[in-house]
Amino acid sequence: MPRWFLLTVVAVFCWGLWAIISKLIGESVTAVQSQALSTLGLIPVLLALVRSKKLTASGNRRRGITNAFLAGALTCAGNVAYYHALGAGAKASTVVPLTALYPLVTIALAVLLLRERLNGIQLGGAALSLVAIYLFNVPSVEGVVNPWLLFALLPIGLWGVSGLLQKISTNDISGELSALWFLAAFAPVSAGLLLFQPLATTPTFKVWLLVAGLGLFFSLGNYAILLAFAQDGKASIIAPLASLYPLVSVPIAILLLGERIGPRETAGIVVALVSVATLAWEKPSANPSTP
Secondary structure (H helix, E strand, O other): OOHHHHHHHHHHHHHHHHHHHHHHHOOOOOHHHHHHHHHHHHHHHHHHHHOOOOOOEOOOHHHHHHHHHHHHHHHHHHHHHHHHHHHOOOOHHHHHHHHOOOHHHHHHHHHHHOOOOOOHHHHHHHHHHHHHHHHHHOOOOOOOOOOOHHHHHHHHHHHHHHHHHHHHHOOOEOHHHHHHHHHHOHHHHHHHHHHHOOOOOOOOHHHHHHHHHHHHHHHHHHHHHHHHHHOOOOHHHHHHHHOOOHHHHHHHHHHHOOOOOOHHHHHHHHHHHHHHHHHOOOOOOOOOOOO
């Protein structure tokens, strides 16, 4: 089994926990404040990356760092656009499913710009993963034509481009160095968010723990994704595969939060499992001695 696949599974697990923690925070702080305060959880990962001996470059170091930092900034910008959509009167149950389709952009760009090619089985797996994302996240298409639609569409483009830039950055620098600069971009954006919407009251200790965990699992997931890219993983496969984190969050929600799933979610789990198996399929090398 390829290493990039195992790293992507780690990302799916981390983001599955991230999704549960997001639910636990609830309305204790606003979405903007939650995004800003979650930067606290990035600190341990950033400190570990700074001490890493693998902050290397195999190509243009400046270009790789620029692409990684820009990817982080675009991710933050996508989050801000998402918050604007909610603030414009949109329902989270509509915006969240819509923005979850961002891998469509990454796949299209990777095929067009990076000339990535998928074998037939992997192509089917990529299609199935998008079907699974739809089943997990899109309950209906009602009400998508609304004034907030532009703000909901922006994250799809920004997060999709960010995924491509993450892959491109690992063509020049190591996954560790790319992760360092990707996560570093969140610091100035988070400071700006707190200036835009300062805290009215001091959060409780429980809230601080939750937002720290939110940032920690978010950063660990992105770290794993960048390492997967650096291990020759294709952006057109990793992007949809990593978006299947409901495979983790849904069972946890059922077992620990007492939530129920319907036929749609059940079908999503089955389709996701099939897509995971097919996305990992690599044709054997013609020369067994070739690594």
